[in-house]
Amino acid sequence: MLTGIIILVGLATGLSALLVIVARLLGGSNSSAADAIENLLPRIQCAQCGYPGCRPYAEAIASNSADINRCPPGGAETIRALAELLGRDPMPLDDSLGQASMQKSALIEESICIGCNRCAEVCPVDAIAGVPQRMHTIITSHCTGCELCLPPCPVDCISMVSRSA
Amino acid sequence: MLKFTPKRRLTGGVRLPANKTESTGKSIRRGLIPPRLIVSTRQQRGPAAKPIVEIGQGVLRGETIARAEKSDGTDVHAPTSGKIIAIENYESPLLSKVALELCIVIETDGADLAIQKRGPIEFAATREDRIRQIASAGIVGLGGAAYSTAEKMRGEPQIDCKLLIINGAECEPYISCDDMLMRESPEQILDGAAILQQLVGAPECIIAIERDKPQAIDAITLAADKLDLDGLRIAELPSIYPSGGERQLVEVLAGVEVPSEKYPSDFGFLCQNVGTAYAVHRFFRDGEPLSSRVVTVTGAAVAEPRNVEAMIGTPIADLIDACGGYSREAARLIHGGSMMGFELSEDSLAVTKATNCVVAAAPDEVKSENREWPCIRCGECSMVCPARLQPQDLVIAARESNAQALTELALSECIECGCCDVVCPSHIPLTQEFRKAKPLVQSLEELQAFSDASDQRFRLHEERRQDATIAAERQRDHIKRALSHEERRAEEIRAAVQRARQRKSETDGS
Numbered sequence: 001m002l003t004g005i006i007i008l009v010g011l012a013t014g015l016s017a018l019l020v021i022v023a024r025l026l027g028g029s030n031s032s033a034a035d036a037i038e039n040l041l042p043r044i045q046c047a048q049c050g051y052p053g054c055r056p057y058a059e060a061i062a063s064n065s066a067d068i069n070r071c072p073p074g075g076a077e078t079i080r081a082l083a084e085l086l087g088r089d090p091m092p093l094d095d096s097l098g099q100a101s102m103q104k105s106a107l108i109e110e111s112i113c114i115g116c117n118r119c120a121e122v123c124p125v126d127a128i129a130g131v132p133q134r135m136h137t138i139i140t141s142h143c144t145g146c147e148l149c150l151p152p153c154p155v156d157c158i159s160m161v162s163r164s165a
Numbered sequence: 166m167l168k169f170t171p172k173r174r175l176t177g178g179v180r181l182p183a184n185k186t187e188s189t190g191k192s193i194r195r196g197l198i199p200p201r202l203i204v205s206t207r208q209q210r211g212p213a214a215k216p217i218v219e220i221g222q223g224v225l226r227g228e229t230i231a232r233a234e235k236s237d238g239t240d241v242h243a244p245t246s247g248k249i250i251a252i253e254n255y256e257s258p259l260l261s262k263v264a265l266e267l268c269i270v271i272e273t274d275g276a277d278l279a280i281q282k283r284g285p286i287e288f289a290a291t292r293e294d295r296i297r298q299i300a301s302a303g304i305v306g307l308g309g310a311a312y313s314t315a316e317k318m319r320g321e322p323q324i325d326c327k328l329l330i331i332n333g334a335e336c337e338p339y340i341s342c343d344d345m346l347m348r349e350s351p352e353q354i355l356d357g358a359a360i361l362q363q364l365v366g367a368p369e370c371i372i373a374i375e376r377d378k379p380q381a382i383d384a385i386t387l388a389a390d391k392l393d394l395d396g397l398r399i400a401e402l403p404s405i406y407p408s409g410g411e412r413q414l415v416e417v418l419a420g421v422e423v424p425s426e427k428y429p430s431d432f433g434f435l436c437q438n439v440g441t442a443y444a445v446h447r448f449f450r451d452g453e454p455l456s457s458r459v460v461t462v463t464g465a466a467v468a469e470p471r472n473v474e475a476m477i478g479t480p481i482a483d484l485i486d487a488c489g490g491y492s493r494e495a496a497r498l499i500h501g502g503s504m505m506g507f508e509l510s511e512d513s514l515a516v517t518k519a520t521n522c523v524v525a526a527a528p529d530e531v532k533s534e535n536r537e538w539p540c541i542r543c544g545e546c547s548m549v550c551p552a553r554l555q556p557q558d559l560v561i562a563a564r565e566s567n568a569q570a571l572t573e574l575a576l577s578e579c580i581e582c583g584c585c586d587v588v589c590p591s592h593i594p595l596t597q598e599f600r601k602a603k604p605l606v607q608s609l610e611e612l613q614a615f616s617d618a619s620d621q622r623f624r625l626h627e628e629r630r631q632d633a634t635i636a637a638e639r640q641r642d643h644i645k646r647a648l649s650h651e652e653r654r655a656e657e658i659r660a661a662v663q664r665a666r667q668r669k670s671e672t673d674g675s
Contacts, residue, residue: 044619080569
């Protein structure tokens with residue numbers, strides 16, 4: 001009786017330790033999930049989901065601490081793709097967040113720009129050309145419409161315009 | 166003439182009432198000069214040409230009026246002599262849709278004076294120059310898809326062309342322009358084919374004709390025997406729609422399936438329409454650039470359906486007048502055949518190089534608007550699909566705008582032939598849904614590419630910022646170290662001074 005208990009407890013402990021070790025060794029399953037999730041996101045780093053970028057949001061989704069409906073530029077298409085990948089139910093976009101859209105791009109009113117260079121410092125994709133004390137301009141084909149350049153501008157000379165226009 | 170036996174049967178496809186005999190009763194009407202020509206500067210898939218004439222300027226037949234700026238464009242020529250009266254935007258039918266294009270309007274003078282003495286044109290020395298000659302002659306595929314012939318011949322430089330296919334299948338109902346051209350000008354077509362064959366260096370040439378055109382087959386066979394051409398064979402195809410599609414022809418004749426993202430030229434095949442071969446002959450033997458084409462004018466609402474050799478830019482109303490006008494009110498005006506054609510809103514639009522047929526359909530000819538019923542999963546549509554797709558699944562994805570599913574179901578392989586529509590017992594407008602959904606898949610792919618590019622830029626940006634931070638830190642450390650070094654020195658000096666003072670006071674005291 002006692003030997004039976006000892007053997008079984010020993011086996012259970014040994015095997016669970018083995019499992020933990022194997023999991024540690026082969027780990028990274030969480031990060032590969034985050035990779036897959038990140039690939040489905042628009043990856044424009046707008047941070048409107050409340051996380052500092054697409055990677056942190058993807059990690060939050062992977063660790064089940066964030067909903068899949070927090071990506072405004074991705075919209076319904078991204079939510080559907082995420083739902084399919086993760087086996088969760090699709091849900092409508094959280095409309096309390098921003099309105100970043102890849103269909104739009106920033107436009108600098110060049111006569112107002114004072115050349116403070118603050119917009120260029122925050123642009124995550126280097127889509128703003130210009131040197132300090134000189135007029136700046138947007139490289140429209142690189143601009144992702146993330147709206148990150150709007151708040152730092154001291155003279156409010158940046159607006160979002162439809163890409164086709 | 167040797168016969169060629171097709172390697173395969175067509176996948177899917179349907180037998181359709183041909184409706185061709187109406188327009189093949191009379192010979193091709195030639196010499197029609199309308200009072201006004203509206204010549205679009207975009208006559209092929211790809212960029213439009215740039216007008217090089219001015220308003221008020223007189224032009225002669227064959228004169229270049231718009232020049233291609235890129236290598237995938239083609240020049241546009243004046244179809245007859247006259248005066249330029251306007252250069253402005255008009256609606257123009259090309260590539261399965263009507264779009265606003267910059268058009269050159271010519272008021273014709275009826276004299277039809279040519280710019281140069283007609284005569285044979287020398288072949289350019291190099292292959293690339295010869296291909297450029299074809300583009301500057303304005304020659305594009307006349308089968309309806311309007312690919313630039315030069316662009317198609319250019320293909321992949323490292324792949325040798327092993328087979329030239331001259332497409333005279335003409336499988337779509339109503340259209341008979343290729344049939345009539347083969348009956349009336351078989352020698353010119355074969356000569357054009359021989360020139361093309363020589364240009365691309367293809368060892369073999371097959372001319373493919375559907376069996377429902379016995380006169381065309383006879384005419385071509387007779388001409389081939391007379392011309393005694395090497396390496397030319399004729400393939401008689403069963404009349405099943407859409408065996409005249411380029412990829413379908415390659416599959417049937419050579420047994421090779423060309424995937425949608427590749428072209429037949431990637432596998433060493435070149436397909437050219439019989440009309441294109443004729444245009445090549447006209448250019449190299451007579452010096453005439455492509456500025457007119459044969460158009461089938463048919464439909465029950467046309468008084469005398471027939472084929473007309475129309476100048477590019479002829480308004481469709483003039484074409485119909487040349488065929489006796491409308492016999493009764495047309496319910497629909499269709500550009501192209503009844504399967505892959507599209508509706509025109511008015512007959513003032515002008516002929517382009519893609520206009521192979523105009524159907525003025527009478528009310529009883531048009532498929533009545535059947536009520537759509539739910540899909541009963543009969544599977545007929547997938548049986549007839551020449552691209553081996555599953556239209557019944559595609560339509561669900563298309564209606565959900567599910568770009569992901571559409572990509573997985575290979576919507577891009579759909580050639581929009583319309584076979585599934587014909588057999589659907591529930592009258593679901595499948596092809597229409599697929600046409601609508603195609604831009605969706607494309608925009609998804611574009612967005613994906615844009616995301617990837619943005620991601621790449623972001624990573625580079627981050628890397629650079631990190632490098633900058635590291636560099637700044639190093640700088641700070643360096644300064645700190647320098648400062649602390651200075652401080653240590655100052656300390657040492659202070660200590661030394663202290664010691665010296667102490668020693669001095671000690672010696673003074675003693």
